[in-house]
Amino acid sequence: MNAERPSFAGELARLEEILRRLEAEDLDLDEALRLFEEGVERLRSARERLTTAEAKVKRVLQDHAGKIKLEDGD
């Protein structure tokens, strides 16, 4: 997982906030357009995640020192 990418939940929450603002607030056209663009981008990103996601499975192991290790595969 890359840390800089927002979580799916975060992305969706932002998208919903954008919509709320667009629908509820009296925004000037520039601000509205900026939000709209961001919304479109987040929609695109969320959709892409949904369509390209591939199930990942890890096995969690603990070595003798108590250190946690993750191994690929099921």
Next chain:
Amino acid sequence: MGDPLDLFAATAPEGAYTVLQVSRRARQLVETGFTGALWVRGEVTGFKRYQSGHWYFTLRDRFAQLRCIMWAKENRRLPAEPTEGLEVFVLARPTVWEERGEFRLTVVELLTTAAGGLWQLKLEKAKAALAKDGLLDPGRKRRLPAYPERVGVVTSADGAAWRDVVALAARRWPLAELCLVATRVQGEGAEDDVCRALGVLARLHGVRRLDVAIVGRGGGSKEDLWTFNSERVARAVAAVPVPVVSAVGHETDVTLCDLVADVRAPTPSAAVESATPDRAEVQAHLAHLSQRLARDLRARAERAVERLERTADGLAVVMLRRLERGGSRLAAHGARLDALSPLRVLARGYAVARDSDGRVLRRVAQLAPGLPFNLRVTDGEVPARVMEP
């Protein structure tokens, strides 16, 4: 010493039987006389558990009592020790303890007469202990995250439960990474192992943030599921730092783990359904959001156009008014102009005389005899000439 005892032989001092011989003979008689195990019903009293793990107690009713022993290898399967006065059924083989010459029952199975028996007894005790510590409070239940990205799973690595979880999660919500902490889920040592695995889960959360955990196993017999009725396991489940879905494969029996977990699912597959959204539904939701976004943009554009139109309308009204006002002024001017027009004068019957250069001939002096000129009347011009005297 299979032969019947010879009573006369016993009278001779040198032919006397040893104590052990008699005791052993008694054991043989008892064991053959009862032909195997039998169910006995009675009340437990004087229970004692020895260091060795063997149980000693007396089974009694109003009229008699029987000494009983239940070996550690048999009583290990039982969830709890019987309490004083507990009414039980025992499956036992009558025998004689040779060393003591004591008649007793060797118990191989023990059930309470109450529904659920000892299991229930132990469960109720554990439940009370958990309740006392607030672990069963409904207020403790945490909400599951809507869109988990990492799911910890504590179950057997080669059970059907894990296979079901992997298959369903891949179909439903492949955005989540599944992290298996493998554990034994039944048999000797399963309790310890599940507790260990739950500890590993907590440490994993420290390294890679988990959103939710699934703890469980596929279906099995009541005894197989018993691990998840352990108070220790239940406490370990309660200590997991992320919301837990318990999935101990049984539709009807609720385990202690189910009670402390944040959500109870009847099967591992149902646990996946509780813990993850359905990708298709999320896609539909996104489509809906997308429509709302588009609708907002359209509404915004329409509002802008409307405002423009309103402005344009305003302008037009102003212009029109101006024009109208201008128009009426023009009409007024026109009327005055009209009144002053020479044509109006002509219409009243006057005529204008002009020479060939267009000069208006106003005086007699300008009209020499024989001079040709033009006469403008209301509907045209006629050539004319001043008559000779």
